[in-house]
Amino acid sequence: MNMQAMLKQAQKLKSEMEKTQNEINNMKFEGNSSLVSVIVDGTKKVLSVTIKSSDLDKDDIEMLGDMVTIAINEAMDKVDKIIEEKMGPYTNGMPGLF
DSSP: OOHHHHHHHHHHHHHHHHHHHHHHHTOEEEEEOSSEEEEEETTOOEEEEEESOSOOOHHHHHHHHHHHHHHHHHHHHHHHHHHHHHHHHHHTTOTTOO
C-alpha cells in the first residue's frame, strides 16, 4: 500500500471516529435506583436528576444521597459501555483513547 492510500485510509478512519463520537455525545443514558433517576449525555454531563418520591422523611435523606450516587454511576457505566462498543473497532481495544 502506498503512502497516499494509507493517508486516505487514515483520513477516512478519523472521519468515521469523529462521526461515531458525535453520535455518542448526543445520546442520553439513564441510571436508576429505587427513588432516583439520573440522565446523562455521552460526554458524561448530568442532564437531570429526578427524585421519584416526595414522601421522604429525615431518615431517608442520607439514603437518598446514596441512591443518587448509584443512579449516576449506573448512567456513567452505560456511557462507557457504548463508547467501548462503538469506538472499540477504531481503537483495537486500546484503553483510554476515548
